[in-house]
Amino acid sequence: QVQVVESGGGLVQAGGSLRLSCVASGRTFSRNTMGWFRQAPGKEREFVAAIGWNTGTTYYADTVKGRFTISRDSSRDNAKNTVYLQMISLKPEDTAVYYCAAKNVGGRYSVSADYDYWGRGTQVTVSS
Numbered sequence: 001q002v003q004v005v006e007s008g009g010g011l012v013q014a015g016g017s018l019r020l021s022c023v024a025s026g027r028t029f030s031r032n033t034m035g036w037f038r039q040a041p042g043k044e045r046e047f048v049a050a051i052g053w054n055t056g057t058t059y060y061a062d063t064v065k066g067r068f069t070i071s072r073d074s075s076r077d078n079a080k081n082t083v084y085l086q087m088i089s090l091k092p093e094d095t096a097v098y099y100c101a102a103k104n105v106g107g108r109y110s111v112s113a114d115y116d117y118w119g120r121g122t123q124v125t126v127s128s
Helices: none
Strands: 003-007 010-013 018-025 033-039 046-052 058-060 068-073 081-087 096-103 122-127
Touching: 003 096, 018 033, 018 096, 018 122, 033 068, 033 081, 046 068, 046 081, 058 068
Parallel strands: 010 122
Antiparallel strands: 003 018, 018 081, 033 046, 033 096, 046 058, 068 081, 096 122
16 A cells, blocks of 8 residues: 655745655555645646656646756655655745645656545645
């Protein structure tokens, strides 16, 4: 069984910063790609960023490019692996529940349906 757990959300003023963390654990998890998605009230879930676990290649939505940075911290000696989302210059429109997701195989990194495992989400609120 694979578990995905996010942390680091909170309330911040516009222009501020937050760093989200996500730990994915499980012996059967191949860790091809990990990504962040977000969902604001009344809106569909949207892609934010993703990282290829072995290559380190990163992908970003246009709305966050230049402000958000996704990175990973892997340990071969530990079944838990962590991905981070550093967010700067936050805007009120960044307010949403942020979800971490992981998938075992490659393909479409920005499509939520292609991800196999999901966390429960962490709330990010940016006040104006």
